Amino acid sequence: MRYESEPLQDRLAAEYVLGNLRGAARSRLVTLMRSDPGLRAKVAQWEERLFPLVMRAPTVKAPPRVWRAIHARISPASSLGFGTRAWWRHLATGGFAAVALAALVYLAVAPPREPAFTMVAVLNDARAQPGILVSWTPRQATSRQIAVRILAHPSMPPGTSWQAWLVSGPDAAPIPLGFVTTDETQVLEVSPAAANALQEAVSIGISIEAKGGSITGRPGGPYVFQGPVLRVDS
C-alpha cells in the first residue's frame, strides 16, 4: 500500500485514532509515524478531534486496589511487588499457594451475587438504522414481560400486524413474542414457552404479518427489524 498520498495518510491517521487499525496494520502505522512528522501531525490532529469525546461518557470509580497495585510497582520501597503481575508470578511458583487456596475457598463459599443485568436488543432495519429497542431484566423475564421502545417510527401498512420473534440459534424455530404497535413504549406479555426461551435468546426479529399475526407459527416474511440480544451488566 502506498502511504505517501495525503488523503490516504489522513484516512489512515483517522482510522488509527478511531481504533480501527489492528494487529499488523496498526504496528505498521506506528513504525511509519516514527519517521514521518507529517503523519504524526495528522494523528495528533485526529486525537484532538476525537479524544475529548471521552469526557462526555460517564466516569467509573476506579477501585482502590488499582492504585495500590500501581504504587507497589513504581515505589522502590516495595520490592516485593504486590502488583497483580508480580502476584501471579509468585502464585505460579507456588510461593503464594496459601493465598490461592484461600481464594478458592472464598469462591466456593461466597454466596452468588444477585444478577444485575439487562438483556438488550437494538433492532436495526434493513438499512441498519436502529429502530426498535427490546429489553428485559431477569425479574421481568420471570413475570413474562419484555419492554419495547420504538426509536424510529415505523409506518405500518393498514391491515398488517408486526410480530416479534425470539431466535435462539441458527437451527431453532423462531418463537413468537407478541405484537408490536406504534406506541413509543410498550410491554409485551409473552407466553410461558417464550419466557422459558428468553434465556437462550440470540436475536430478536420483527416480521410483517397479515392482521392477527402469522397463522403458520413461523414468520411469514423476512424480518423488517432485527438485532442481536446482548447482556448489559449494571
Place this chain on the structure above:
Amino acid sequence: MGEPGRGSDSLADLIAASARGDERAFRRLYRATADALFGLALRMLKRRDWAEEVLQESFVSVWRHAARYDETKGAAMTWLIRIVRNQALDWIHPSRPDGFERVHARAADLLGDELLDGTGNAADGAELIEYSRLAERIAACLAALDARQRQSLVLVFFHGLSHGDLARHLQQPLGTVKAWVRRGLARLASCLAAYD
C-alpha cells in the same frame, strides 16, 4: 501547592513532576484522571478485571515515560487517553476471542445517544471541564451524521469493535460498514473544519 488550576496544579505540571520522581504529584495526577480513564477502559473492554489491569499498566507507563510528554504538542489529557487506548487496543488484539462478546454496552450507549445529549460525566477540576468543552463541537458534528455512520464510529471508538466485529454486530457486509466508517470520518472532519 500552587493556585488551583494553575501553576503546579495543571496536569502537565503533575506529569513533569512525576518525571522527576515526585510520587505525590503522580498520586494527584492519578486522582484527577483515573475515574475518567477507567470509564474509558471499561467501555472498550467490558470486563472490570481487564479494565483494572489496563488502567494499572497505563499509569505504570505514565510514571516510567512521564519525561516523554511534551506540553507543546498537545493537552495532557490527550496524552493520557492515548496511553490508555493503546493499552486497551493491545488487550483486544485479534488473537483474543471474538469481539462480539464484548458488546455488553448500555443501549443508549450503543446508539451513541448518551454522547449527544450533553449529560456526560461530571468532570471535576477546571482543566478537565475545559477539556470536555472541546467535545461539544464534536458531539454536534456527530449528531449531524447519518445514524448508521454515527453508530459505527461510536462502536469502534468506545467499544473497541474492529471492522469485522462491526460487520457482525450490524449484520452488514464488511465493505458496507467500512464505507460507513470512512464516510462518517470524512463528514466529521469537514463538519469540524467548518467550525475552525
